[in-house]
Amino acid sequence: MDEVTSSLPEAPDSVREADAPRDSALAHFGNDQPLKLDAGVSLSPFQIAYRTYGALNAERSNAVLICHALTGDQHVVGTHPVTKKSGWWETLVGPGKPVDTDRYFVICSNVVGGCMGTSGPASINPATGKPWGLEFPVITIRDMVRAQAMLLDHLGIDTLFAVVGGSMGGMQVLQWAESYPERVFAALPIACATRHSAQNIAFHEVGRQAIMADPEWRGGRYHLEGTNPRRGLAVARMGAHITYLSDAALHRKFGRKFQDRENPTFSFDADFQVESYLRHQGISFVERFDANSYLYLTRAMDYFDLAADHNGVLANAFRGAPTRFCVISFTSDWLFPTSESRAIVHALNASSARVSFAEIVSDKGHDAFLLDEPEMFGIVRGFLDGASKARGLKSTKAV
């Protein structure tokens, strides 16, 4: 599973490898290639950090784009340069895995607004020479996808064999099918929705308020002022993390078990195991994530509303799309419940698109898409196998 970036065509702009996080490649887009944003402004210059796995075939037809979730990044497989943990989707992606890197050329890029090498609020604003902070333009899911399309152009890939993602990644999958239907042969949106619900927005807003309430946030200028809203970001992460798990999963994992003892301490220490677990989630998150990026990416999810761009008729978002879809949800996911996936399927049916749908029984909540879910693995493998036959994929040789 070697990086094959070197076998790809030369980048049109200089690739500043020195700026890329270890293990990532970097595509730099100069002033001649601005990223036009929904906010009505352009981002230019900008850069995208990405990783690839497997080899692009001679026909350049076996590329699979993985879209990461809110707190994910391009490190799908392999050791993460910051956390030293294994990639976030090694359950699904790799040699012999459902997204088989022996067959497919897998690409994953850090989203615009992120903090793992792609331009975001922690990057240097070329106009000032200082970190952007809140001067960075507010971005949308569509902007993320626009940037990814520019990366594909950069890599010389016209059409994706498949685009796959869960949660915010799933939103990008749907946006791909809407924005560039002719460039997506197969789409796998998992545990997502075509719009963020009021409850979803509410949870995100609490996280943002936790960050902005931290005096070290300094109106977003903490990089300049040498502070870091770690406590606010940790609280945001803790709250969000609860929404990623089901009540049943929390009960099974922790129940009401105390830490290392049988009785309460009658204090405000982390008395219950679930408290200690959440605190750990918060503390470890701030080591790898930028607080302003958290604001920008949650905002992008909140703004996502595919139907709104089509006079409220979701089916029109996919009208005439040649893409084949496989929509997956999980029974215990209360953040993006199955009803949201059904709405996608109904819209796809109404637009005469080719779609299959699976609701997987799991008590693991929203995070199930990242975990050991054999039924999901089987469905993804089967769907991609079928699509690869339809696509006539043969070779796995690199260009």
Next chain:
Amino acid sequence: MDEVTSSLPEAPDSVREADAPRDSALAHFGNDQPLKLDAGVSLSPFQIAYRTYGALNAERSNAVLICHALTGDQHVVGTHPVTKKSGWWETLVGPGKPVDTDRYFVICSNVVGGCMGTSGPASINPATGKPWGLEFPVITIRDMVRAQAMLLDHLGIDTLFAVVGGSMGGMQVLQWAESYPERVFAALPIACATRHSAQNIAFHEVGRQAIMADPEWRGGRYHLEGTNPRRGLAVARMGAHITYLSDAALHRKFGRKFQDRENPTFSFDADFQVESYLRHQGISFVERFDANSYLYLTRAMDYFDLAADHNGVLANAFRGAPTRFCVISFTSDWLFPTSESRAIVHALNASSARVSFAEIVSDKGHDAFLLDEPEMFGIVRGFLDGASKARGLKSTKAV
């Protein structure tokens, strides 16, 4: 609906009316009447702020204790002295209402650990002459009920005709039936559980961390240091508030509607109505609530586990109880789902207690118990009517 405190027997200790919030009466318990706490220490002296509505009958048999929820207080009916809003349960309590103050003598006291006149972490520690802060002992639901029982003794009331409460108030109702079964004729626990779940504890812990992350919290010594962790408390309230509403209620109320405009602002202002609403909830809450009290009361709820006190057998908590129960839940309450109420009912059945149960169809979430729910009103009225016949209640004349 006059206050009738003056018609009650003289308080055994001096009642320091000056210390009571406007409209409340105050019972002071001296060093000869310590409150023995589950933490193994005693609170002494201490005081309880309370309100009463209606008149105690000659037989002293028509007293109804209302137990308030986490952020409630003794102001069940009538103008709140701080917010100037109407009482929090005027839907249910008042002349001619289901808990009819023309028939029943209604008492509601601020819980121990609270911040509306009853001793809590913002009170003065008599040993130091300074606010308790985190030196205040950690209290439990059982401690709250012990204090209420002392208040009843103080008021010369042996037996409650009924004890009624929702959420944390419902926990107190269940604790009353366990601790003092002979003093409770009828019990109405609404939208509650016999133990806090891992998810409930997790949400509370995020709120506590938001408060403790605020630099103005100062290790709980903010009263002494002239600061106030308002931002942390507001974030805690915002997060908790989401759990009080259902996804459907948020959708109906706000959906994805923007504030005063049709399009996003591409900023981090409160763009969506649901954001503005939540921010308002947070800001208005800190005007009336003490941050340390929030820590103490959430902790008390987390520790609540009636079965744990009976070797894990919930039915043993109610074995032989003469009390008649009416358990109420709401279909869209995901904080205290109906499954928790069913567990109460099963335990009561197993202990041969007299119990009726109603699951009310509502899309309003946990907060339904505070709102206009005609089915709940009918059930409460009917249950109390039946119980009053069984109790042989006749007179509404004051002592």
